[in-house]
Amino acid sequence: MRLKDKISLITGAAQGIGKTIALKFADEGSDIILLDINEEKCEEVANEIKRKNRKTWTYKIDVSDYKQVEELFNNEMATWGRVDVLVNNAGITRDNLIVRMKEAEWDDVIRINLKGVFNFCKVASRFMMKQRSGVIINISSIIGLVGNIGQVNYSASKAGILGITKSLAKELASRNIRVNAVAPGFIQTSMTEELNEERKKLMLNAIPLNRIGTPEEVADAVLFLASGESSYITGQVINIDGGMVM
Numbered sequence: 375m376r377l378k379d380k381i382s383l384i385t386g387a388a389q390g391i392g393k394t395i396a397l398k399f400a401d402e403g404s405d406i407i408l409l410d411i412n413e414e415k416c417e418e419v420a421n422e423i424k425r426k427n428r429k430t431w432t433y434k435i436d437v438s439d440y441k442q443v444e445e446l447f448n449n450e451m452a453t454w455g456r457v458d459v460l461v462n463n464a465g466i467t468r469d470n471l472i473v474r475m476k477e478a479e480w481d482d483v484i485r486i487n488l489k490g491v492f493n494f495c496k497v498a499s500r501f502m503m504k505q506r507s508g509v510i511i512n513i514s515s516i517i518g519l520v521g522n523i524g525q526v527n528y529s530a531s532k533a534g535i536l537g538i539t540k541s542l543a544k545e546l547a548s549r550n551i552r553v554n555a556v557a558p559g560f561i562q563t564s565m566t567e568e569l570n571e572e573r574k575k576l577m578l579n580a581i582p583l584n585r586i587g588t589p590e591e592v593a594d595a596v597l598f599l600a601s602g603e604s605s606y607i608t609g610q611v612i613n614i615d616g617g618m619v620m
């Protein structure tokens with residue numbers, strides 16, 4: 375077991391990549407703190423984790439609300455005992471060409487995708503510094519590296535996450551806290567189901583491995599970064615994209 379008796383906190387854990395990471399971490403021996411705005415689906419994930427005989431806690435939290443995040447840690451840390459692994463996974467898209475993009479579409483994506491990561495990094499790192507250990511993994515996107523038509527908001531948020539990852543890796547390294555990111559490409563989840571057929575075809579043509587990725591393939595890389603197998607890796611970005619960006 376690669377995360378035996380660790381405590382891992384995963385945001386956006388009700389479905390998709392976050393849910394898959396939560397279940398994989400539980401299989402590897404971790405207890406899991408599940409966070410999402412979708413309480414009902416989060417409970418379903420919690421029930422699956424309990425069947426694996428791991429402890430789990432669920433919270434309805436909006437990652438973009440700093441006060442909620444700070445109160446959560448202040449109120450619940452005594453119950454959890456510690457947080458060994460933080461996975462900042464919650465994210466949204468509000469795609470539009472910039473000429474049509476509403477201010478709210480920009481604000482929502484930056485608030486949830488970018489400020490959400492800031493909120494959790496800021497609050498969790500305080501506790502991890504006291505523990506003198508911890509691992510933070512941020513879920514970015516290859517769109518943060520190469521951009522995409524109709525996604526200036528999403529691309530900016532995911533590029534920003536890489537800036538947070540590298541700066542924080544430098545800030546926290548002396549406290550034995552590692553900070554890394556993964557940049558998934560085109561992964562089969564409800565986020566990509568929304569894309570029209572033409573867009574899906576275009577993306578597939580750009581993937582050397584010639585297929586869409588699975589949430590399991592993202593979770594495998596996140597597990598590697600969470601585990602001791604990556605103990606000398608910090609400030610890095612791993613692309614999980616079938617070779618789309620080289």
Ligand SMILES: NC(=O)c1ccc[n+]([C@@H]2O[C@H](COP(=O)([O-])OP(=O)(O)OC[C@H]3O[C@@H](n4cnc5c(N)ncnc54)[C@H](O)[C@@H]3O)[C@@H](O)[C@H]2O)c1
Nearest residue numbers: 386388390391410411436437463464465515558561563565
């Ligand atoms: N699917 C892909 O192809 C792909 C590619 C690159 C990066 N990503 C990133 O992976 C992450 C997970 O994506 P997914 O495809 O599993 O998406 P998803 O939509 O299936 O899941 C996202 C989860 O985040 C939750 N969430 C949304 N806003 C929230 C908020 N304010 N507070 C708390 N939770 C919130 C949702 O309720 C949902 O459960 C996202 O950060 C996404 O940008 C996905």
